Amino acid sequence: MLAPATVLIALFMLVPIVLAGxxxxxxxxGLTPNPKLVGWANYTHLFADADVRxxxxxxxxxxVIGTLACNVAGLGLAMLLNRPSRLNHLLRAVVFYPYxxxxxxxxxxWSAILGADGAIASxxxxxxxxxxxxxxxxxxAVGSITAVVVWSQFGVNVVLYLxxxxxxxxxxxxxxxxxxxxxWQTFRAVTWPVLAPSVTVxxxxxxxxxxxxxxxxxxxxxxxxxxxxxxxxxxxxxSSFKAxxxxxxxxxxxxxxxxxxxxxxxxxxxxxxADRAVSx
Amino acid sequence: xxxTQPRVRSRPEPGRRGMTTVKWVVLVPVLLVxxxxxxxxxxxxxxxxxxxxxxxxxxxxxxxxxxxxxxxLSSPDFSLVRAYLVTAAFAVGVNVLSILVSGPAAYVIARGxxxxxxxxxxxxxxxxxxxxxxxxxPVIYVLKFLGLMGTVPGFLLFETTLTLPTxxxxxxxxxxTLPRELDEAARMDGAGPGTTFWRIIFPLMxxxxxxxxxxxxxxxxxxxVNPQIILGPGSSLYTVTTSxxxxxxxxxxxxxxxxxxxxxxxxxxxxxxxxxxxxIVSGLTTGATKG
Numbered sequence: 001m002l003a004p005a006t007v008l009i010a011l012f013m014l015v016p017i018v019l020a021g022x023x024x025x026x027x028x029x030g031l032t033p034n035p036k037l038v039g040w041a042n043y044t045h046l047f048a049d050a051d052v053r054x055x056x057x058x059x060x061x062x063x064v065i066g067t068l069a070c071n072v073a074g075l076g077l078a079m080l081l082n083r084p085s086r087l088n089h090l091l092r093a094v095v096f097y098p099y100x101x102x103x104x105x106x107x108x109x110w111s112a113i114l115g116a117d118g119a120i121a122s123x124x125x126x127x128x129x130x131x132x133x134x135x136x137x138x139x140x141a142v143g144s145i146t147a148v149v150v151w152s153q154f155g156v157n158v159v160l161y162l163x164x165x166x167x168x169x170x171x172x173x174x175x176x177x178x179x180x181x182x183x184w185q186t187f188r189a190v191t192w193p194v195l196a197p198s199v200t201v202x203x204x205x206x207x208x209x210x211x212x213x214x215x216x217x218x219x220x221x222x223x224x225x226x227x228x229x230x231x232x233x234x235x236x237x238x239s240s241f242k243a244x245x246x247x248x249x250x251x252x253x254x255x256x257x258x259x260x261x262x263x264x265x266x267x268x269x270x271x272x273x274a275d276r277a278v279s280x
Numbered sequence: 281x282x283x284t285q286p287r288v289r290s291r292p293e294p295g296r297r298g299m300t301t302v303k304w305v306v307l308v309p310v311l312l313v314x315x316x317x318x319x320x321x322x323x324x325x326x327x328x329x330x331x332x333x334x335x336x337x338x339x340x341x342x343x344x345x346x347x348x349x350x351x352x353l354s355s356p357d358f359s360l361v362r363a364y365l366v367t368a369a370f371a372v373g374v375n376v377l378s379i380l381v382s383g384p385a386a387y388v389i390a391r392g393x394x395x396x397x398x399x400x401x402x403x404x405x406x407x408x409x410x411x412x413x414x415x416x417x418p419v420i421y422v423l424k425f426l427g428l429m430g431t432v433p434g435f436l437l438f439e440t441t442l443t444l445p446t447x448x449x450x451x452x453x454x455x456x457t458l459p460r461e462l463d464e465a466a467r468m469d470g471a472g473p474g475t476t477f478w479r480i481i482f483p484l485m486x487x488x489x490x491x492x493x494x495x496x497x498x499x500x501x502x503x504x505v506n507p508q509i510i511l512g513p514g515s516s517l518y519t520v521t522t523s524x525x526x527x528x529x530x531x532x533x534x535x536x537x538x539x540x541x542x543x544x545x546x547x548x549x550x551x552x553x554x555x556x557x558x559x560i561v562s563g564l565t566t567g568a569t570k571g
Contacts, residue, residue: 001384001385001387001388001473001474001477002384002385002388002389002400004380004381004384004385005381005382005384005385005404005444005448006385006400008381008437008440008441008444009403009404009407009441009444011422011437011441012415012419012422012437012438012441012442013407013410013415013441014403015418015422016415016418016419016421016422017410017414017415017418019418019421019422020414020415020417020418023417023418023421028421030420033424073310076306077306077307077310080303080306080307089557091307091311092561093553093554093557094311094314094315095310095314096560096561097314097318097550097553098314099498100498100501100502100549100550100552100553100560101502101546101549101550102498102501102502102503102504102521102549103502103504104502104504104521104524104525105521105524105542105545105546108524108528108532108538108542109317109320109321109542110317111532112320112324112532112535112538112539112542113317113320115532115533116533117333117533117535118336119320119324119336119337122332122333122334122335122336123336123337126334126335151313151314156564159561159564159565160564160565162565163565208409208411211411212411212413214413214505215504215505219525233411233413236413236414236417237413237416237505237509241417241509246417246420249417250417250418253413253414253417254414256411256413256414257410257411257414260409260411261409264409
């Protein structure tokens with residue numbers, strides 16, 4: 001009964017990971033069946049590659065700002081929408097719906113809003129302002145991508161934090177109120193410590209999610225202007241893949257996987273003390 | 281608190297009112313930012329290019345027309361209706377395969393006591409952190425080796441594998457909450473493990489199976505990278521996401537193409553979302569909080 005699942009995971013996850021490791025030491029072009037071994041060439045190239053460094057910086061900015069923003073907005077709105085009422089259920093759906101629409105469609109929709117002839121540009125031009133370079137200036141474009149990513153993802157964090165808030169015993173909140181704690185004191189002394197495991201889950205999920213941002217970049221900027229908004233995932237799929245440099249792409253993919261693994265494990269370990277304090 | 285004031289009703293009242301003000305000061309801008317794109321999407325799907333670029337937020341009562349939506353629906357290159365059917369078929373296929381494969385495996389792992397089972401579960405769960413972008417390049421290699429690259433079975437098998445980490449996680453934790461006496465009673469009656477699972481355990485897993493189906497369906501419906509790369513433009517099999525990309529990619533400033541195509545792509549998902557909203561939200565919660 002175990003066999004089919006084990007075969008699938010072996011064939012399409014374990015073998016590919018090992019294979020990616022192998023291919024990252026080759027010059028595979030995606031066509032020839034017998035790629036040539038090139039040693040560490042892909043990796044030395046990768047660390048010297050200005051495009052890779054550029055993509056790493058962009059990915060880092062999106063990930064750090066996006067993770068913070070998603071979690072602050074997620075927790076803040078969860079606290080505002082915590083009371084179960086018809087209206088709050090509706091409002092939760094409103095912040096959550098981008099998740100079911102999916103990133104590629106969201107990317108195209110926002111590019112119609114932020115683009116050079118897009119909705120906001122039309123309004124600004126009509127008011128005789130010069131349009132803002134949302135997608136045409138590199139720094140603005142990274143900001144726009146981050147904002148759209150947060151827009152489309154923080155609803156998930158709202159839902160997860162709402163679930164976390166349900167785990168806070170009403171008796172604790174009541175006790176804090178009886179002791180005369182104000183809202184902020186209650187939050188610091190009760191809500192925040194009890195919420196620790198939720199915070200860990202949310203941080204790790206968003207972090208892992210944002211390190212692989214691809215579709216929104218594809219639809220919003222296509223990596224432009226001049227490759228300045230390439231994320232790491234975008235570089236793997238659009239540059240290396242399109243250029244048939246799959247060996248090099250495999251080296252990039254391995255690097256991304258190691259970074260994601262290290263960050264997810266590191267963050268979980270860092271949060272362990274806070275998590276343990278709750279169960280104690 | 282003093283005993284002369286048995287009820288402290290008077291204190292929370294002004295506080296709550298203050299909270300309500302804060303709540304709306306925060307919420308109104310957030311709701312606007314969330315809903316304005318949806319508003320633009322709907323309104324501009326009925327407008328001419330000139331009306332869209334001059335007054336993107338306006339509703340010109342005389343200029344509204346259905347013809348842009350009709351054009352998008354009847355485009356000879358990329359039939360969105362066909363893409364719906366293809367995507368829906370893929371979603372059904374992946375869900376069926378996923379249940380057939382991960383249900384029994386999860387049962388065996390949940391009931392198993394040896395260390396090997398925990399290791400195996402660990403391997404499945406590692407998949408939660410592996411981005412499919414990392415996998416897709418070597419998966420192409422594997423699929424080519426199996427002769428399944430560019431084929432529907434190849435795509436379905438890989439897409440099913442991507443559902444296994446979440447499904448195994450959900451199913452194993454759920455089966456562990458079901459009493460072992462059920463298994464023993466079935467064994468007494470002469471049922472093998474397969475029969476026990478499908479006849480006794482699986483019907484009890486209904487809630488968690490629904491959760492997995494919802495998450496997998498959203499996963500397949502919104503997936504762009506895998507159909508684009510594995511099925512490729514050569515197969516002429518477009519999902520909703522890949523056909524929107526094909527339709528819009530080259531006309532991204534012709535808004536009479538962009539908005540109607542996006543609207544048509546979004547409507548069925550939003551209907552699904554509105555009907556299933558509570559299930560989706562609770563499914564997502566159980567899917568992530570027990571990690």
